[in-house]
Amino acid sequence: MNKRWVLTETNEQAVDELYEDLRINRILCKLLVQREVKTFEDAKKFFRPSLESHLYDPLLMEDMDKAVERIDRAMQNKEKILVYGDYDVDGTTAVAVLYGFIKDLYFYVDYYVPDRYKEGYGISTEGINWAKERGFSLIIAVDCGIKANDKVQYALDLGIDFIICDHHRPGDELPPAYAVLDPKRDDCNYPFTELSGCGIAFKLVQALAANKHLSFKKVAKYLDLVAVSIAADIVPIIDENRVLAYYGLRQLNRNPRPGLRSLMELNPISRDLTISDIVFIIAPRINAAGRMDDARQAVRLLLSQEGTSAKRNADELQARNSERKIVDGSITEEALLMVENDPMFHNKKTTVLYKPDWHKGVIGIVASRLIERYFRPTIVLTATNNIVSGSARSVPGFDIYNAIQECSDLLDQFGGHKYAAGLTMKEENLLEFIARFEAVVADTIDEELLIPEIQIDAELPLRDISTKFYQILHQFAPFGPGNTRPVFMSTNVTTTKWTTIVGNNHLKLYLKQDNSQVVKGIAYNMGHLYEHLINGESFDVCFSLEENNHNNTSSIQVNVRDILLHSNKPVNQ
Numbered sequence: 001m002n003k004r005w006v007l008t009e010t011n012e013q014a015v016d017e018l019y020e021d022l023r024i025n026r027i028l029c030k031l032l033v034q035r036e037v038k039t040f041e042d043a044k045k046f047f048r049p050s051l052e053s054h055l056y057d058p059l060l061m062e063d064m065d066k067a068v069e070r071i072d073r074a075m076q077n078k079e080k081i082l083v084y085g086d087y088d089v090d091g092t093t094a095v096a097v098l099y100g101f102i103k104d105l106y107f108y109v110d111y112y113v114p115d116r117y118k119e120g121y122g123i124s125t126e127g128i129n130w131a132k133e134r135g136f137s138l139i140i141a142v143d144c145g146i147k148a149n150d151k152v153q154y155a156l157d158l159g160i161d162f163i164i165c166d167h168h169r170p171g172d173e174l175p176p177a178y179a180v181l182d183p184k185r186d187d188c189n190y191p192f193t194e195l196s197g198c199g200i201a202f203k204l205v206q207a208l209a210a211n212k213h214l215s216f217k218k219v220a221k222y223l224d225l226v227a228v229s230i231a232a233d234i235v236p237i238i239d240e241n242r243v244l245a246y247y248g249l250r251q252l253n254r255n256p257r258p259g260l261r262s263l264m265e266l267n268p269i270s271r272d273l274t275i276s277d278i279v280f281i282i283a284p285r286i287n288a289a290g291r292m293d294d295a296r297q298a299v300r301l302l303l304s305q306e307g308t309s310a311k312r313n314a315d316e317l318q319a320r321n322s323e324r325k326i327v328d329g330s331i332t333e334e335a336l337l338m339v340e341n342d343p344m345f346h347n348k349k350t351t352v353l354y355k356p357d358w359h360k361g362v363i364g365i366v367a368s369r370l371i372e373r374y375f376r377p378t379i380v381l382t383a384t385n386n387i388v389s390g391s392a393r394s395v396p397g398f399d400i401y402n403a404i405q406e407c408s409d410l411l412d413q414f415g416g417h418k419y420a421a422g423l424t425m426k427e428e429n430l431l432e433f434i435a436r437f438e439a440v441v442a443d444t445i446d447e448e449l450l451i452p453e454i455q456i457d458a459e460l461p462l463r464d465i466s467t468k469f470y471q472i473l474h475q476f477a478p479f480g481p482g483n484t485r486p487v488f489m490s491t492n493v494t495t496t497k498w499t500t501i502v503g504n505n506h507l508k509l510y511l512k513q514d515n516s517q518v519v520k521g522i523a524y525n526m527g528h529l530y531e532h533l534i535n536g537e538s539f540d541v542c543f544s545l546e547e548n549n550h551n552n553t554s555s556i557q558v559n560v561r562d563i564l565l566h567s568n569k570p571v572n573q
Helices: 012-022 026-034 040-047 064-076 089-105 125-133 149-157 197-211 223-232 239-254 258-266 275-292 296-303 307-340 360-374 400-405 427-444 467-474 527-534
Strands: 004-007 080-085 109-112 136-142 161-165 179-181 351-354 378-384 387-393 413-416 420-426 453-456 488-495 500-502 506-512 519-523 539-550 553-565
Touching (some): 064 136, 064 179, 080 089, 080 125, 089 136, 089 197, 089 223, 089 275, 089 296, 109 125, 125 136, 125 149, 136 197, 161 197, 197 223, 197 239, 223 258, 239 275, 258 296, 258 307, 275 296, 275 360, 296 307, 307 351, 307 360, 351 360, 351 427, 360 378, 360 387, 387 400, 400 427, 467 539, 500 527, 506 527, 527 553
Parallel strands (some): 004 453, 161 179, 351 378, 519 553
Antiparallel strands (some): 378 387, 488 539, 500 506
């Protein structure tokens, strides 16, 4: 699949001014300006994030004072408090943060995570009834609830107060909760709107701790969980999220809680954990509990206080994840076959697939796999208890939430973000939904968004690649949405005779440009280009920089994203 190379435009005057302040490689200054770092003070804040001075006051969030007051009153009156969370990584980490903090202070607290299959997403009637039967009078919902108006009213009618801690887009009316914490509400003036669900729970904990005059250390010990949620929920790693992720990663690498340590020991890596490692190693295993069985397994792991229980819970999640891999692999194969057998598919702007017996827990993963292959807005649907439910995923630049909203009259429920959403509907509405969703996307999507894009931050001559350059670049981490690992482009490059095919169709490259030094690189799945490159043909290459550790020796290498041969158009397979 060919890709579009898009070079990021940058305010060159701002780059010049920052260069005068910092006196580092001008290309690094360009990268900083792209990240809204334009002064010495901005750079200081970017490179030296501070928990003491760079976190916002949680009381700036609308209703935070009411939430703190209600929880404080519940503790004084010995009311039973229930922390109610979603079954994904963001939800289970949020439960662990809030329940863990309250449990250290107060005895009458428990947690509840709904069953994905029996109850579905968000706040359920079953969960509220469970709380009522056991005498709970306050439910704190984390990572869900912002659209659960009828459920919150039902709880109120039973004499149960709700506090909502959510980060999803609200509907036209807020639920009738005692307090609604969501920086995306129109009347909330909190300075940062992109916290994870766990991030909202953390801000509540921060406010509760301040109210009780507790040391910030009591709050900071949950930063590893917040970092896991930020990575797993793919929220922008900018502003407050960057501070939280920075210190959360530091904790993960220095002194993780027993449950996370046990997961890391089962899946060891020989360097410090990164955001990417959380996404591909830690998060899937935590998610596997809710996908395949019972999400409370994940919460138990995150709350484990000693090594034996932590290891037992980690082993369970490792096994669930192995099961998940088999199931999602099988469904992905089925889905790909359905697409290939659809003669109309190539004329469509969307991929929408439905099979009632597909496993509900993995359809989001399958949707992501289909986007990797076909690169168009995708919804994968299954059925549970005669209700069709689906997971939606989008391509960069297209708001799939808005597209689904245009079909909302056909849906029972929907919610989510710009690039990921969930929905339910009656089966009788399915065909009309598929047709309308296709029409909405076809009318609104820019054709270019259907071609995979490589966003290139800057052109980088190979001669500028050095240890010093990389050391400064490394301090841009943690990388993720909003602060992606920089991608560079070098033009008129050639390879030396040492270039070879290694492993399963990968290229081990030795790159030269004019009179530059030889730069080592790896190009995964690009062995088909070997004959072009080894013949001395010049090409353009885009890449990121990484550290390669081999035989106790460290070196800088390029990780090639794409190659554009001068003899023809981009060659990719």
